Amino acid sequence: MPGDVVSDAANRLRKNVAVIGAGPAGLMAAEVLAEGGASVTVYDAMPSVARKFLMAGRGGLNLTHSEELPAFLARYREAAEWLEPAIRAFPPQRLRDWCEALGEPTFIGSSGRVFPVAMKASPLLRAWLRRLATQGVRLELRHRWTGWDGAGRLTFETPAGPRAITADATVLALGGASWPRLGSDGGWVSLLSERGIAIAPLRPANCGFTATWSDIFRDRFEGQPLKGIALAFADRSVRGEAVITRDGIEGGAVYALSAELREAIALEGAASLHVALRPDLATADLVKRLSAHRGKQSFSNVLRKALQLSPVAIGLLQEAAKAQGLSLSSLSPDRLAALINAVPVRLTGTAGLARAISSAGGIARDELDADLMLKRLPGVFAAGEMLDWEAPTGGYLLQASFATGAAAGRGTLRWLKNNI
Structure with missing residues (x-):
C-alpha cells in the first residue's frame, strides 16, 4: 500500500481530514489517509478531478524514470536532500507496483522513462477513483478554497454559495501555477502569505x-x-x-x-x-x-x-x-x-506560466517540518507542486508529486495519533 502508517487512533475516532486539491499529490494523500483509518474528503475547484494529470497523459503518461536512485534524486537539484526521504519511502519501483495493483502495468521505454502499458492517464485514474471510493473517500467538486474563517474552519466558494467546514487536519495539494485553465492557478499563495508563510515566487519551469x-x-x-x-x-x-x-x-x-x-x-x-x-x-x-x-x-x-x-x-x-x-x-x-x-x-x-509544463517556487522548505506540516499552522500539511522544488520532464515531476502526497498523508496520520 502507498502508506506504511496505519493509525489505530484514527481508526477508533474516525478523524476528519480535508484534502484540498484533487491532483496526484492530493489523491495519494487521500489514499494513505483512508488506509490509515481517517475519514477523508477531497475538495477541488474544478468540476472533475486530476485535469492536469489527464492532460499530461494525452501523449503517453510518463509516470517516473528507471534510472538508479542517486542519479534520480540529483534531478531535483537544490531540493534533492529535502525530497529524498519522501522519494525513498515511495520510490519509482513502488509507484510501478502501485499501478500494477490498480490493474495498469507499466513498462520502461528506450529512454529509461516509465509508462503505463495503456499509454494513457484515464484508465489509471478511473481505477484509482474506484479504489478511493471503496475506501470511503468522498469528493466535493466545484469547491474553491478561500482560506479560513474566524473560527478556524476551512472556507469554500461553491455553486450554492459560501461554505465552511471543520476538519481535524488538512492536506493542501493545490499545485503550482502552470496550466491555470486546468485548475492550478496559484491562488493559494495570498492565502498562505497572509498567515505569514514564506513563499518563493512561482516561476515558469520546463518552459519555452x-x-x-x-x-x-x-x-x-x-x-x-x-x-x-x-x-x-x-x-x-x-x-x-x-x-x-x-x-x-x-x-x-x-x-x-x-x-x-x-x-x-x-x-x-x-x-x-x-x-x-x-x-x-x-x-x-x-x-x-x-x-x-x-x-x-x-x-x-x-x-x-x-x-x-x-x-x-x-x-x-x-x-x-x-x-x-x-x-x-x-x-x-x-x-x-x-x-x-x-x-x-x-x-x-x-514564456509565461500559462504555457509552462510546471512551475518553480512555492512554500519554502523552512516553513515545513519533516512530516510536511506547516510549522505556523499545526495540523495543516502541504504536498506536490505547492512546495519549493522543480524537476525536469522525464517522470520526475509526477514521481515527486506522488511521493510527497504519500509523505503528507503519513505525516497527517502521525499528527492525528499524537493529538487526540
Whole structure:
C-alpha cells in the first residue's frame, strides 16, 4: 500500500481530514489517509478531478524514470536532500507496483522513462477513483478554497454559495501555477502569505523561451521541429528535440535546461543558447563534407544533401549569420562547420506560466517540518507542486508529486495519533 502508517487512533475516532486539491499529490494523500483509518474528503475547484494529470497523459503518461536512485534524486537539484526521504519511502519501483495493483502495468521505454502499458492517464485514474471510493473517500467538486474563517474552519466558494467546514487536519495539494485553465492557478499563495508563510515566487519551469526571429524565419518555420540536435548552455549539454515558436523556442531539450536559462536571464537579462545541428558529426568530418566539390548545386542543397540539414536547420543557420552581418555562403568550411555545431540563439525571456509544463517556487522548505506540516499552522500539511522544488520532464515531476502526497498523508496520520 502507498502508506506504511496505519493509525489505530484514527481508526477508533474516525478523524476528519480535508484534502484540498484533487491532483496526484492530493489523491495519494487521500489514499494513505483512508488506509490509515481517517475519514477523508477531497475538495477541488474544478468540476472533475486530476485535469492536469489527464492532460499530461494525452501523449503517453510518463509516470517516473528507471534510472538508479542517486542519479534520480540529483534531478531535483537544490531540493534533492529535502525530497529524498519522501522519494525513498515511495520510490519509482513502488509507484510501478502501485499501478500494477490498480490493474495498469507499466513498462520502461528506450529512454529509461516509465509508462503505463495503456499509454494513457484515464484508465489509471478511473481505477484509482474506484479504489478511493471503496475506501470511503468522498469528493466535493466545484469547491474553491478561500482560506479560513474566524473560527478556524476551512472556507469554500461553491455553486450554492459560501461554505465552511471543520476538519481535524488538512492536506493542501493545490499545485503550482502552470496550466491555470486546468485548475492550478496559484491562488493559494495570498492565502498562505497572509498567515505569514514564506513563499518563493512561482516561476515558469520546463518552459519555452523568447527570441527575436526575423519575420521571414518566423513566418516560414513557426511550429517546425529541430530533430536530433544538442543544446548547450554554460557547462551542460542535452540531446533531444526543440520546436521553433512564433516568439522563440521550446521543446524537450529546452525544458531540460530551463532552470539554468531562466536564472541566467533573470540575472543578466538574456542568455545565449548554442544549438548543435549535427552533434553526431565531428568538426573534421563536417569540414570534409563542406569542402567537397559542389558543382552546380545551390548552397542550400549542399547543406541539405551533404549534411542532411532540414530546411528549418538551414534557416536557423541563416538567422545566426545575418545577426553577425554575414552570409552563409561567404564562410569558409572551417567557420561554417564551427557554426553548424554551435549556432547561437539569444534568449531574452521566459514564456509565461500559462504555457509552462510546471512551475518553480512555492512554500519554502523552512516553513515545513519533516512530516510536511506547516510549522505556523499545526495540523495543516502541504504536498506536490505547492512546495519549493522543480524537476525536469522525464517522470520526475509526477514521481515527486506522488511521493510527497504519500509523505503528507503519513505525516497527517502521525499528527492525528499524537493529538487526540
